[in-house]
Amino acid sequence: MPIQPTDKIWMDGKLVDWEDATIHVLTHGLHYGSGAFEGIRAYETPKGPAVFRLPEHIHRLFRSAKVYYMEIPFSEEELVQAVMDTVRENDMSACYIRPLVYRGYGEMGLNPLPAPVNVLVAVWSWGRYLGEDSQERGVRAKVSSWKRLDHNILPPGAKATGQYLNSSLAKVEALNAGYDEAIMLNTAGYVTDGSGENVFIVKDGVLFTPPFQAGCLDGITRDSVMALAVDLGYQVVERNLSRFDLYTADEAFFTGTAAEIAPIRSVDDREVEVAGRGPVTKALQKAFFEAASGREPKYDRWLTYVGA
Numbered sequence: 001m002p003i004q005p006t007d008k009i010w011m012d013g014k015l016v017d018w019e020d021a022t023i024h025v026l027t028h029g030l031h032y033g034s035g036a037f038e039g040i041r042a043y044e045t046p047k048g049p050a051v052f053r054l055p056e057h058i059h060r061l062f063r064s065a066k067v068y069y070m071e072i073p074f075s076e077e078e079l080v081q082a083v084m085d086t087v088r089e090n091d092m093s094a095c096y097i098r099p100l101v102y103r104g105y106g107e108m109g110l111n112p113l114p115a116p117v118n119v120l121v122a123v124w125s126w127g128r129y130l131g132e133d134s135q136e137r138g139v140r141a142k143v144s145s146w147k148r149l150d151h152n153i154l155p156p157g158a159k160a161t162g163q164y165l166n167s168s169l170a171k172v173e174a175l176n177a178g179y180d181e182a183i184m185l186n187t188a189g190y191v192t193d194g195s196g197e198n199v200f201i202v203k204d205g206v207l208f209t210p211p212f213q214a215g216c217l218d219g220i221t222r223d224s225v226m227a228l229a230v231d232l233g234y235q236v237v238e239r240n241l242s243r244f245d246l247y248t249a250d251e252a253f254f255t256g257t258a259a260e261i262a263p264i265r266s267v268d269d270r271e272v273e274v275a276g277r278g279p280v281t282k283a284l285q286k287a288f289f290e291a292a293s294g295r296e297p298k299y300d301r302w303l304t305y306v307g308a
């Protein structure tokens, strides 16, 4: 779906009109993928729009930037404020939020250090990431022939722009083969994550998800779902998952800011036991949306209210 323009984009400290938010063709990041980004969502709540786990997302942005020697010319608090300002100025009740830090225009070449570091924050409406009825019906996943980046190739814990070429290869392969999403393995053959989501399975009432060492992103939705699951009385185990685990799961689902919680209906044409959205997935979706929309006081600490 084409992006629906909003009003303003925050660029290096100023809100500029959507059409004027442009950069030079010799921007370093365009040529070498030298950037880091975040994906955040704001949800409608009884107290107006609230950003879900905003400080955690901004903190991860700083960690990603650090790996690539990018000194962000703003503090974490300033970028938290920038996100709030951008959501408010665009009058969004709910939206997707994309902060981006990138090497800008100045010098070319593989040494990125002489190029400046620029920052922007854009917001837009982003509906169901994996398709209209994906959160009810679930999606069909394919284990990718493309391996996920290894810790010593490009650190999978960093959300760097160039790294996403790896995810894009997997995504297009899955789509071309008639599936909705890819699941990527590491070079040892264990599950890491989807092209843009973490992966969970349920077996005999216990939740399993790959550990960070496997090479997944330390997803903030993943972390939230683990907390909610424990609250609901489920045991959550971080351990390596194999294709066998995926093929024989009772339930499986993806988590991510864009995807939220999306059931996995089948993996490589093996249907999960419940063949769609199972009871555990459904309970977690409910708990997640209650927390994100400010209807669960216990998780109010996850929300940053944008204010009038």
Ligand code: PPE
Residues within 6 Å of the ligand: 038, 039, 040, 167, 193, 194, 195, 196, 197, 198, 216, 217, 218, 219, 220, 221, 222, 255, 256, 257, 258, 259
């Ligand atoms: N793994 C990967 C590889 C990933 O890109 C994401 C987020 C996650 C896991 C889940 O992380 P979190 O959002 O913190 O729960 N993917 C973002 C980019 C999506 C895009 O297409 O762009 C997102 O969901 O915003």
